[in-house]
Amino acid sequence: MAHGATHESSTKRIWYVFTLLSIATIVEVVLGIIKPQFLVETKFLSMKLLNWIFILLTIYKAYYITWAFMHMEGETKGLRRAVVWTAVFLISYLVFILLVEGDYIYEVYKSGFVKYNF
Amino acid sequence: MEATVVKTGTEGKTWGGGQNPPLKASYGKLMMWFFILSDALTFSGFLAAYGFSRYKFIDSWPVADEVFNHFPFLHGVDAPMYYVALMTFILIFSSVTMVLAVDAGHQMKKSKVVFYMFLTLIGGIIFLGSQAWEWKNFIQGTYGAVETRSGNIIQFLDTDGKRVALSDIALESTQRAVHDRSSGIWYTTDETLSTYTIDDIKSGFAEKENLLVRIQKLDENGHPIVLSREESIAKLNDSGIRVVEGANLYRNEYGHPLFGNFFFFITGFHGFHVFTGVLINLIIFFNILLGTYERRGSYEMVEKVGLYWHFVDLVWVFVFTFFYLV
Numbered sequence: 227m228a229h230g231a232t233h234e235s236s237t238k239r240i241w242y243v244f245t246l247l248s249i250a251t252i253v254e255v256v257l258g259i260i261k262p263q264f265l266v267e268t269k270f271l272s273m274k275l276l277n278w279i280f281i282l283l284t285i286y287k288a289y290y291i292t293w294a295f296m297h298m299e300g301e302t303k304g305l306r307r308a309v310v311w312t313a314v315f316l317i318s319y320l321v322f323i324l325l326v327e328g329d330y331i332y333e334v335y336k337s338g339f340v341k342y343n344f
Numbered sequence: 345m346e347a348t349v350v351k352t353g354t355e356g357k358t359w360g361g362g363q364n365p366p367l368k369a370s371y372g373k374l375m376m377w378f379f380i381l382s383d384a385l386t387f388s389g390f391l392a393a394y395g396f397s398r399y400k401f402i403d404s405w406p407v408a409d410e411v412f413n414h415f416p417f418l419h420g421v422d423a424p425m426y427y428v429a430l431m432t433f434i435l436i437f438s439s440v441t442m443v444l445a446v447d448a449g450h451q452m453k454k455s456k457v458v459f460y461m462f463l464t465l466i467g468g469i470i471f472l473g474s475q476a477w478e479w480k481n482f483i484q485g486t487y488g489a490v491e492t493r494s495g496n497i498i499q500f501l502d503t504d505g506k507r508v509a510l511s512d513i514a515l516e517s518t519q520r521a522v523h524d525r526s527s528g529i530w531y532t533t534d535e536t537l538s539t540y541t542i543d544d545i546k547s548g549f550a551e552k553e554n555l556l557v558r559i560q561k562l563d564e565n566g567h568p569i570v571l572s573r574e575e576s577i578a579k580l581n582d583s584g585i586r587v588v589e590g591a592n593l594y595r596n597e598y599g600h601p602l603f604g605n606f607f608f609f610i611t612g613f614h615g616f617h618v619f620t621g622v623l624i625n626l627i628i629f630f631n632i633l634l635g636t637y638e639r640r641g642s643y644e645m646v647e648k649v650g651l652y653w654h655f656v657d658l659v660w661v662f663v664f665t666f667f668y669l670v
Contacts, residue, residue, distance in 0.1 A: 235447055244440045251436070255429040258409065258669045267565050274566070277670045284665040288658055295443045295654045297647075305367040305374070309381050317388040324392045328399030335400075 243294040250283045272329075376648045380655045383617075387659050390613065391666055394606045404496055404560035406599035407568075408668050410507070414481045428668050431474045432660065435618075438467025439657040446650045449643025454632065457643060461629045464653065468622040475615045482607065485590030488538075489597040490545060492583040497599055499558045500549070501570060508555060510587065514544040515551060538587040545587060549580055560599060607667065614663055617656045624649050 257265070257276060265276040293299045298306055354371070356363055367374060398405050409424030416427070445460035488510035489499045500508045519541050521527070523534040549555055557576035561569050571579055588597045596604040628649050637643045 235451060237444065237447060240440060240443050240447065244436070247436050248433070251429065251432055254665070254669055255425055258425055280665050280669045284661055287661050291439065291654055291658045291661065295439055295657075296651055297446075302366070302368050305369055305377065308367075309377050313381055313384050313388075316385060317392075320388065320392045321395065324396040325399055328396040329402075331400045332402055 239294065243290050246290055247287055250287050254280055254283055370644060372648055373644070373651070376651050380651060383655065384659075387610075387613075387662070390606075390610050391662060394610060394666065397600075397602045397606065401600045401602065403562050404600040406596075406603050408670075411482065411598045412478070412668060413486070416477070425668055427474070427478070428664060431471055431478075432664050434467050434474070435471050435657050435660050438464045438471070439654050441467065442650045442653045446643070446647050449637070449646045452638070452643070454635070454638055457632050457637075457646060458629070461625065461632060461646070465622060465625050465629060468618055468625065468653075472615060472618055472622065475611065475618070479608075479611075482596075482604075483590050483592070485588075485597045487597065488540075488587065488589045490542065490580065490584040491586040491588050491595060492579075493585050494583070495595075495601070496560050497588065497595075497597065498560075498579060498584065499597075501556045501558050503554045503556065505570070510540055510545060510589070513552065513555060514540040514548040516544065517541075518544055538589050540587055542584055542587055546581055546584065550577060610663060611667070614656070614659055617659065621649075621653050621656050625653065 257279065261276065265279065266274055268275045270278055292310070298310070369377075412428055413422050413424045414427060415421065415423040441460045441463040445457050445464060448456035448460060486509070487499065487507045489497045491497055500510075500513060502508050517540050519537055519539060522537055523529040553573070555576070556570050556573060557579050558568050558570045559579065563569050586595075588595050590597060591604045591607075593601075593605055593608065595601050598604070628645060631637065631645065632643075637645055
């Protein structure tokens with residue numbers, strides 16, 4: 227066992243993280259149901275503020291699941307970076323390219339000469 | 345049986361991580377991490393493709409809380425997202441019981457590991473059932489819609505802005521009977537017929553004065569445009585060609601067909617992961633019952649499947665956001 231030197235229970239931390247995840251989920255669901263007009267109609271970097279909040283809360287939850295439940299915080303720096311950095315950089319790149327391209331095609335459809343909504 | 349109980353016999357050798365393992369993790373755990381990494385990249389490929397199509401067809405993309413608005417035993421009640429929120433809690437909670445099982449394993453408390461693993465299994469099974477139910481509702485549909493010549497979907501609202509079902513529009517159904525084997529057509533099966541024909545909808549719509557058509561184009565505030573009564577009648581009569589009820593891989597009543605394709609594929613792929621996770625958990629559960637890890641002196645195997653199970657939960661957190669919230 228890699229980090230097995232300490233055998234005391236970490237039950238308290240597990241329930242603490244569960245509380246954090248639950249609160250984040252409840253906030254998401256409540257916001258998703260009431261959809262405050264201000265958050266829906268204000269945009270930042272051409273995305274609704276509400277969607278930014280959802281995505282940030284999702285990353286917050288992902289962080290706690292990986293660090294606390296999957297025990298990434300107890301792994302060595304090398305393992306942590308090999309897994310997390312690879313994913314974070316590749317995914318950000320892919321998402322950036324595809325979303326920009328998707329929006330571009332939308333603009334072409336909208337302002338082009340081809341009528342597609344008849 | 346001895347071989348499954350004792351250690352792998354590679355400790356200190358290359359396959360066991362060598363003399364000085366730099367990452368201080370066992371071979372199995374490292375490989376689980378790298379499997380998870382590659383699987384995470386697969387899922388993000390799917391979700392990024394979903395994002396691409398969504399940005400490309402942003403006008404005709406369905407609004408999630410109009411699609412997923414069912415709750416068990418509450419028929420006809422508009423309950424947006426409550427059920428997926430519940431599903432999310434079930435999966436997060438089964439993640440918690442999993443990590444509690446791992447924790448109990450560190451302290452070599454077999455009965456506690458058994459108990460928590462059992463709860464994890466139950467959580468996984470409930471989640472799978474919920475997903476099946478969610479699919480059923482998605483396939484069945486709620487209100488129904490009409491497809492236009494260009495393959496776009498138009499939906500029906502009353503003057504208060506409430507959605508109206510096809511059954512409340514059509515005055516009667518003139519749909520023909522399904523051809524089946526007993527009626528003489530033995531060599532082929534009939535297509536699935538909608539409850540109403542397009543002409544039923546057109547005549548019913550013309551009759552009822554309070555109905556309007558909503559098209560899949562967004563106004564400057566990002567809300568779908570509702571046509572006036574005259575425009576609505578013209579739109580429906582000029583371009584409506586087909587009644588759409590529910591969803592399949594070709595068309596769905598909620599919006600762009602790709603939404604249905606991505607929904608089936610991504611939640612299906614995730615559901616497949618949950619299913620394999622439940623199977624693997626079950627195998628480990630029996631191993632714990634048999635005392636395999638007690639004799640091995642380590643519950644690291646529970647930790648490894650735990651990693652996989654948490655990963656499945658992690659993916660769901662993202663699927664939940666991008667399919668149901670954003």
